[in-house]
Amino acid sequence: MLRDSLKFTLSINIFRMKLKGIIFDFGFTLFSFEDPSVEKYFDCFNRGLLKSIELLKDKSVLKEEDEIDQDFINAFNRKRANSFKLAMKTKEEFPTTLIFKTVLTFLKEKGYNVKCDNLKDELLEEMAEIYHSCEESEWKPFSETKMTLEALSRFSDLKIGLISNHPNHKTINNMLKSNNLRKYFDVIVTSAEFGKRKPNPDIFLYTLSKMGLEVNDAKDCIMVGDEAADAVGANRVGMQIILKKREYEFPYEREITIPNLIVIKSINEVLNYIS
């Protein structure tokens, strides 16, 4: 009964407003991570890191005969954990490419024979892509994701965007492309590319401007996400919000205190609010 009345309110709102844009979050909104657990998550990244180290040896940045692997892994994991903590606090992103660069410089200063003075951006990007490659096969779109985006793409003057807090832009693009979903988006923005994370309002305003919209258009746009960072950030710039309920709770879950929040269980329910 409560859900029906909320639905009615937003339908009226959206009917009255001219819906100009809809922005989706990526993780747990459009895609799900199969059976998530801390162990699985770390195992996935450890495998990626070992592959990245192999690439560095192939490219002669690291010497095959140097016993550097464990120090590299320790330095990388330490730097990544610290960067993540800082990112959560400051809402600034520390891209994976930057973490690799910092770790290589650190190991060189520690006395290892690391050839990192003229590291090309392409190599750093390749390392970051390999590091995140295992993640690419774990994230799968929800079964309703494609039909929802397909239906939205039929509204010819509706702009469709995506904002993801992710430290590697290419990984998000790869996952959309490999699932044949990239074509539905006018704009893809990641915190890796922009430098700031949701809920910082700047990343929402930047995305709207890339969609050809202005600050004043925010009230005529919807943000669809699964966590506080999505809802709080979108609320700060005056967007409408639809919260997709997640099956799993995050250990650091923050309560969302925005009034009259529209909550959906399945992504295709977004279509119920658009007319």
Ligand SMILES: [Mg+2]
């Ligand atoms: Mg999410």
